[in-house]
Amino acid sequence: MKLYKVKKSNIDRNGRGLYATKDIKEGTRIIDYVGKIITKKQSDESEKFDNSKPIYLFNLNSRYDLDGDFSWNTAKLINHSCENCCDYEGQGLKLFVVAIKDIKKGEELTCDYGFGFDSEKKSDTFFKKFPCRCGSKNCCGYIVRAESRWRINKRFSLSVKN
Numbered sequence: 775m776k777l778y779k780v781k782k783s784n785i786d787r788n789g790r791g792l793y794a795t796k797d798i799k800e801g802t803r804i805i806d807y808v809g810k811i812i813t814k815k816q817s818d819e820s821e822k823f824d825n826s827k828p829i830y831l832f833n834l835n836s837r838y839d840l841d842g843d844f845s846w847n848t849a850k851l852i853n854h855s856c857e858n859c860c861d862y863e864g865q866g867l868k869l870f871v872v873a874i875k876d877i878k879k880g881e882e883l884t885c886d887y888g889f890g891f892d893s894e895k896k897s898d899t900f901f902k903k904f905p906c907r908c909g910s911k912n913c914c915g916y917i918v919r920a921e922s923r924w925r926i927n928k929r930f931s932l933s934v935k936n
């Protein structure tokens with residue numbers, strides 16, 4: 775039995791999200807984040823990763839990125855929350871979603887999309903394109919955090935200076 779199911783999201787009112795189908799213990803690997811492995815050169819040159827798609831591009835290592843923007847990547851439906859219960863973890867060129875706290879059955883699975891603020895020197899204009907409506911008490915209003923291991927490709931941030 776899968777640990778998750780897809781249904782209409784409480785966070786993204788126009789979209790879907792993933793929900794726990796049973797209680798999940800901290801540290802459990804919930805779902806693989808799958809996509810196509812592309813070279814840095816390919817992600818640099820692709821027009822796909824304009825301002826609307828950066829959240830699906832992961833930095834795997836110094837040579838490769840993972841493009842997760844495919845309908846068969848169910849993990850991409852996981853929404854961002856400032857009080858996230860899951861996080862992305864990597865091993866080699868593989869990426870998966872892991873519970874970072876105990877999750878109750880029926881809870882929406884959430885990750886921190888991890889736009890680093892100070893480390894990547896993104897402008898306010900950039901963040902305004904990514905408002906957060908997660909509804910948690912500590913919500914800062916935007917999809918940001920100070921540090922993230924699997925954060926958005928750094929070179930992307932260079933192209934969104936306004």
Ligand SMILES: [Zn+2]
Pocket residue numbers: 855856857906907908909910912913914915916
């Ligand atoms: Zn929030």
